Amino acid sequence: MPSDQLNLDIPDAAPGRLPSRIAPMQPGVGFTPFDDPAYLFEPWWPGVRALAWVDGGRLIRLRAQGLADALTTFGELTGELPERLMDDGVVLDGWLLTLDEGGWLDVDLLRRRLAGEPHAGRPAFVASDLLWCGGQPWARRPFAARRERLEAVLLDGDRCVVSHALRGEGTLLAEALARFGLEALSARRLDARYRSGAADDAWLRIPIEPAPIVERPRLSLIQRLPFDENGD
Numbered sequence: 001m002p003s004d005q006l007n008l009d010i011p012d013a014a015p016g017r018l019p020s021r022i023a024p025m026q027p028g029v030g031f032t033p034f035d036d037p038a039y040l041f042e043p044w045w046p047g048v049r050a051l052a053w054v055d056g057g058r059l060i061r062l063r064a065q066g067l068a069d070a071l072t073t074f075g076e077l078t079g080e081l082p083e084r085l086m087d088d089g090v091v092l093d094g095w096l097l098t099l100d101e102g103g104w105l106d107v108d109l110l111r112r113r114l115a116g117e118p119h120a121g122r123p124a125f126v127a128s129d130l131l132w133c134g135g136q137p138w139a140r141r142p143f144a145a146r147r148e149r150l151e152a153v154l155l156d157g158d159r160c161v162v163s164h165a166l167r168g169e170g171t172l173l174a175e176a177l178a179r180f181g182l183e184a185l186s187a188r189r190l191d192a193r194y195r196s197g198a199a200d201d202a203w204l205r206i207p208i209e210p211a212p213i214v215e216r217p218r219l220s221l222i223q224r225l226p227f228d229e230n231g232d
Contacts, residue, residue, distance in 0.1 A: 023196035030206030033174035042165035044184035089135030176226035180217035
């Protein structure tokens with residue numbers, strides 16, 4: 001399922017005003033997992049890339065590839081996402097997912113919801129970047145600063161969370177994700193600014209070799225990878 005392209009434009013916007021459109025940064029192509037303290041590694045989530053605008057305590061806009069009205073398609077998030085935010089005038093970059101009743105990630109339910117079944121599964125939003133906060137632009141700040149602020153602003157709930165990540169340990173996280181059948185890993189340079197268009201090595205999508213035996217991925221489990229030796 002294509003999930004890394006959004007056809008949006010980005011106009012200039014004055015501080016204190018959220019832009020109405022944003023052209024997201026697009027990842028470069030990686031080849032194999034690696035370790036590097038200059039990067040933050042996280043799952044490449046099996047969902048749809050999306051941008052979320054929250055202003056005045058409301059989710060006012062949700063843009064996702066291939067959806068004319070993502071706000072209606074994932075309407076259950078209009079209540080939960082603003083409630084988890086500790087600031088206003090926020091734009092988040094992340095992923096729309098669909099969970100079954102047990103909290104397991106379910107791509108089939110996601111396809112059904114995208115096809116027009118409004119009650120297929122339970123929608124979730126996993127945030128990975130912060131573009132605006134407090135009505136101020138954050139895109140020109142290093143990713144490390146954006147990520148730190150994101151973790152302070154968005155309090156994890158059942159369905160709206162900050163993406164789990166490890167600094168420097170890409171191979172370890174890739175091995176942990178392989179057991180759940182995830183196909184790729186995200187690697188972002190901590191010193192990189194957010195920019196529209198090609199990210200080059202500032203952000204890479206790295207394929208993962210699947211494990212011989214694959215378990216069903218559950219959002220709460222992936223959020224605490226890697227496990228210790230006992231699997232706890």
